[in-house]
Amino acid sequence: MAEPLETDYLVIGSGIAGLNFALLAAEHGRVVVVTKKLASDTNTNWAQGGVAAVLARDDSFEQHVQDTLTAGDGLCDREVVELCVRQGPASVERLLQLGVRLDRDATGALDLGREGAHTHHRVVHWEDVTGREIQRALVAAVRTHANITVLEEHLAIDLLSSAHYGKDAGCFGAFVLDRTSGQVKTITARATVLASGGTGKVFVYTSNPDVATGDGVAMAYRIGAACGDLEFVQFHPTVLYHPQARNFLISEALRGEGGVLRLVTGETFMENYHPMKSLASRDIVARAIDNELKKSGADCVLLDMTHLDPDFVRGRFPNIYESCLKLGIDMTKVGIPVVPAAHYMCGGVQTDTHGATTIPGLYAIGEVAFTGLHGANRLASNSLLEGMVYSERAAAAVRGESARRPARMQAWSAGDATDSNDAIVVSLNWDEIRRFMWAYVSIVRTDKRLERARHRIENVRDEIRQYYLDFNVTSDLIELRNVALVAELVIRSAMQRKESRGLHYTLDYLNKQPEARHSRISLASGGPRGK
Numbered sequence: 001m002a003e004p005l006e007t008d009y010l011v012i013g014s015g016i017a018g019l020n021f022a023l024l025a026a027e028h029g030r031v032v033v034v035t036k037k038l039a040s041d042t043n044t045n046w047a048q049g050g051v052a053a054v055l056a057r058d059d060s061f062e063q064h065v066q067d068t069l070t071a072g073d074g075l076c077d078r079e080v081v082e083l084c085v086r087q088g089p090a091s092v093e094r095l096l097q098l099g100v101r102l103d104r105d106a107t108g109a110l111d112l113g114r115e116g117a118h119t120h121h122r123v124v125h126w127e128d129v130t131g132r133e134i135q136r137a138l139v140a141a142v143r144t145h146a147n148i149t150v151l152e153e154h155l156a157i158d159l160l161s162s163a164h165y166g167k168d169a170g171c172f173g174a175f176v177l178d179r180t181s182g183q184v185k186t187i188t189a190r191a192t193v194l195a196s197g198g199t200g201k202v203f204v205y206t207s208n209p210d211v212a213t214g215d216g217v218a219m220a221y222r223i224g225a226a227c228g229d230l231e232f233v234q235f236h237p238t239v240l241y242h243p244q245a246r247n248f249l250i251s252e253a254l255r256g257e258g259g260v261l262r263l264v265t266g267e268t269f270m271e272n273y274h275p276m277k278s279l280a281s282r283d284i285v286a287r288a289i290d291n292e293l294k295k296s297g298a299d300c301v302l303l304d305m306t307h308l309d310p311d312f313v314r315g316r317f318p319n320i321y322e323s324c325l326k327l328g329i330d331m332t333k334v335g336i337p338v339v340p341a342a343h344y345m346c347g348g349v350q351t352d353t354h355g356a357t358t359i360p361g362l363y364a365i366g367e368v369a370f371t372g373l374h375g376a377n378r379l380a381s382n383s384l385l386e387g388m389v390y391s392e393r394a395a396a397a398v399r400g401e402s403a404r405r406p407a408r409m410q411a412w413s414a415g416d417a418t419d420s421n422d423a424i425v426v427s428l429n430w431d432e433i434r435r436f437m438w439a440y441v442s443i444v445r446t447d448k449r450l451e452r453a454r455h456r457i458e459n460v461r462d463e464i465r466q467y468y469l470d471f472n473v474t475s476d477l478i479e480l481r482n483v484a485l486v487a488e489l490v491i492r493s494a495m496q497r498k499e500s501r502g503l504h505y506t507l508d509y510l511n512k513q514p515e516a517r518h519s520r521i522s523l524a525s526g527g528p529r530g531k
């Protein structure tokens with residue numbers, strides 16, 4: 001057996017939460033970051049909007065707290081909301097110190113954008129590619145840090161835990177596939193930090209990059225971690241609708257700057273749904289668009305910017321402008337065709353206020369985590385903020401972790417597995433899951449649709465389980481196994497909720513229950529099999 005690689009802190013994922021954690025934890029220990037493609041292949045890199053923080057004179061912490069609570073529809077944890085909101089200005093300051101460039105106005109103050117359901121301008125940004133700019137600065141900083149090793153093209157397969165080695169060991173690392181050599185490595189650590197991002201690829205239409213396959217939720221669930229609120233999948237109302245564009249987000253900041261949603265016939269419609277019209281919260285706008293598309297039979301709606309100054313539009317949204325132009329859409333002259341798509345997982349692996357999960361030694365930060373900040377619907381640009389705040393809190397907490405690695409380690413064993421000559425099974429199942437999840441478990445749900453989805457996922461997971469036992473692991477198979485498990489967890493969480501609240505909307509229970517409750521799911525509480 002190859003010797004396990006030992007470190008103090010193992011970070012799985014390289015977005016804002018993972019890399020900021022790595023930089024802070026490297027002050028007191030050695031850090032290994034594993035990331036399944038390149039270090040910059042993350043959801044963070046694709047974030048367009050920015051970071052929400054109270055910086056304007058006419059804004060207040062209480063107002064940001066209130067906006068977050070209103071969007072969260074009764075399910076935010078006020079303590080968590082307060083601590084994130086109050087940490088906002090310091091998080092922005094840290095980004096600046098790390099060399100992140102942020103747009104400034106004519107007076108030299110940070111330029112503050114506005115997004116849906118925010119009552120004030122409070123989103124710091126770098127043009128319309130804020131995530132890319134943050135990712136650039138963080139990657140540059142970790143690459144030159146003596147205490148940080150970044151392993152690219154390394155995909156975590158499973159966490160090492162008591163489940164493998166007897167009671168009370170907690171989590172002490174992971175088995176990781178080196179995608180280049182095909183070798184499975186064992187990495188042990190005092191603390192293992194999931195910063196693996198979201199689950200968008202569970203649905204066929206998504207704004208997320210290909211890496212968003214729910215690996216962190218799946219791995220944590222398999223070793224018994226409690227998860228929660230997984231039914232709250234946020235559908236972004238405006239993703240570009242074009243045959244040659246996949247997953248291209250049209251930022252909410254466009255509506256923040258005055259963009260108006262219209263039907264393809266030119267009429268506005270949002271006034272029929274909410275007083276904030278095109279700037280209502282995402283759940284309301286996505287549902288309104290879904291409804292209008294179903295009523296009219298049209299393929300998309302339009303986001304109209306043509307009434308705004310063309311120079312302003314080009315200057316404020318250079319990336320979106322150029323990307324649309326390449327596809328023949330000049331957004332200063334015509335409406336941008338848009339549809340809703342899966343964007344963000346509000347639930348995830350349950351944590352305390354330092355990112356600690358219910359498994360000793362295992363932390364979860366960023367989109368993979370269920371901290372209580374987002375409740376039933378995340379407020380725009382609160383996610384990069386949460387990534388900054390929780391990476392800092394987790395980096396402080398892991399100092400207290402001591403080694404948990406057992407004396408005798410088992411090597412990765414492939415058993416009797418052979419190389420597959422039937423990889424079509426992987427691609428067919430992948431396609432099937434993502435299509436029925438969209439059809440039955442997306443913006444508008446019913447008991448019947450959820451029941452159909454549950455039936456299908458159980459069959460598909462049986463097939464994947466057998467395939468996983470018979471054949472050597474590949475990255476496609478590992479991701480499929482994770483997507484399938486997360487899909488089942490989303491379906492079962494949605495089945496628990498007998499009401500419509502926030503992002504969970506069901507025609508069978510249109511009203512809210514009097515008391516707002518989180519949904520929980522874990523192996524111990526009778527959730528589906530993890531394997």
Ligand code: SIN
Nearest residue numbers: 048049251252380381
């Ligand atoms: C956007 O730019 O619309 C996305 C921002 C976010 O998801 O917070």
